Amino acid sequence: MSQMTPREIVQELDKHIIGQADAKRAVAIALRNRWRRSQVSDDLKGEITPKNILMIGPTGVGKTEIARRLAKLANAPFVKIEATKFTEVGYVGRDVESIIRDLVEISVKLTREVEMNKVHFRAQEAAEERILDILLRPARSGFGSDGEPEPISEQAANTRQKFRKKLREGDLDDKEIEVELSVTPMGVEIMAPPGMEEMTSQLQGMFQNIGSTRTKTRKLPIKEAFKLLTDEEAGKLLNEEDIKMRAVQNVEENGIVFLDEMDKICKRGESSGPDVSREGVQRDLLPLVEGCTVTTKYGMLKTDHILFIASGAFHLSKPSDLIPELQGRLPIRVELKALSVDDFVRILTEPDASLTEQYTALLATEGVELGFSEDGIARIAEVAWQVNERTDNIGARRLHTVMERLLDEISFTAADQSGQTVSVDAAYVDSHIGELAQDEDLSRYIL
Incomplete structure (x- = not known):
């Protein structure tokens, strides 16, 4: 979680975005409030909800860029979606819960990268040993009659150290070696209608888990083999269940959803009857924004503390055309100015x-x-x-x-x-x- 002050956040945003001081202040305060909430007592923490933001302004003035840069600063799971892509539940098209599922997938990837970096040094050492074992006699040649590992001779140890030095200095980068790498079972591509993404991903995961992991021998330059072996060794050191649990928690506490083109789902005029792509989508978004529980393949996820930043040009409509309940869930209004x-x-x-x-x-x-x-x-x-x-x-x-x-x-x-x-x-x-x-x-x- 970012511990930057609002002033520092605005200074960072100023490096990439010109003008729009009001919008920068609003998102900086929203991000700082995340940190402030983490410092209060547990009893009060659950009661403090994020103050969602509605950014109003013409196209090309920096609405999307502000949200994108903010997510990078926060190092938080971030997803940008076009509100026009979604339809009311029951109709053909993506349903709004897929927003949260996409956010969890991004969070899992982020969390895995963080954990991979933590074990990177250990993984490099293990990969180095595997390459040296291929180039030379293994570090332990076997076991003696008493069941204890046989000691390595001083000469073999010295040779191994010389090769280790050459390997680290890059002198052996172009030398080709044969390495055994684990092969992930081939996934099955399943074409499914829009709105069935969750079922599709579960089926693909099920097919991938069928059959054991196989190994394949490949002839590669040492530089390339070292990278692949490091990734493989890092994967062995990771706890996948722990990564999934942390990823879900990261979304619940730090997730940011950027809802673009909100003005396109406003109901225009006095047309009667259901409107699949407009008011219906707003009503489906409402539970997500105010807080609900969404089922994902990584478990149940609460959206109570996810920050939603909505934006739109509002040329042909106005924010008051949104349904009143959704307006109430976007309490901070920021107007972005046209560029001079x-x-x-x-x-x-x-x-x-x-x-x-x-x-x-x-x-x-x-x-x-x-x-x-x-x-x-x-x-x-x-x-x-x-x-x-x-x-x-x-x-x-x-x-x-x-x-x-x-x-x-x-x-x-x-x-x-x-x-x-x-x-x-x-x-x-x-x-x-x-x-x-x-x-x-x-x-x-x-x-």
Whole structure:
């Protein structure tokens, strides 16, 4: 669990997301409240529920990115889902409980990685011994008449140490050896209709458990064999039941669900009759958000303390169009602002691994030095903002489109221009995409 203060969380988010201070504060407080809850007495802990968040704002302003970066900071199980993919229980389509099942699968993977890292050193030592046993006489040659292991001769021990040194220094990386690796039984691919994912995964698990684990001899370079043997030895050191139990607990205490496109499941107008993909989905989401028990293949899981972050543009609908019960379960409302030209300039230069850095690094692999001047970056930002204003506003995603079009020619010919320097200034931008930006019909299709 992250022990970062809200101020530290916001500072980390600032490295990747420009602006949207209110949204960053809201998610930082929500994450810090996780830690605060873990510090209170057990009697009170069960009563403190997470304050779920509803982020409202146009597309491309950072809603999804904020949630994604937050999950990385928290090192918590995180799943992003589109609310439009789900239908009411009883109809063809995914039911909302599959959200929690997906979250548990992610948590199991995370927990296994953490446990693998803990035993990594021991697994490496065991893998090293197995490789040395293949290269040399085994460390123990057998048992004596009294049943005790025979001691290794001093010469054999010295030889083994020399080979161990060579192995660790990488001198034997390219040497090929034959290793016996355990082979996981082949899974059976089962095609099932939407909504039957849980039954399908259980059937696949059942077929995988039929038959014992076999071994297969493979001829591999030592470097590759060492990695595979380390993974195999680490797997032997893990307690699978313990991993599953911790994974479920991790979801219950730290899970984050990001519900995107919430505005698309609002009921519009005064239409009568059931609405399978809108109000019905909201009613199915309600038990998850307010707390219920979901059955997964790893056991029963309570959703009482999972944090839900919902988001939507709400162009054609408004948050009050959600059913009242669901509105009450999303108490924190945050409005994200549309991006300005200045925001676009900052997006191009300030974040870690900004767009300009990415393109510069990509072309550097071809030997082309790409440079962006201040007036060039300002002109790119201006063009992106103008196109957003005249056509559909897709926020910062427009910068990707503009940059791809701007650097299309140099990207195509970079291999032939190795050693050259390309400077992207305002004149370069105008000569390559100036006409497209001015022509509304062309920019609608190309930019």
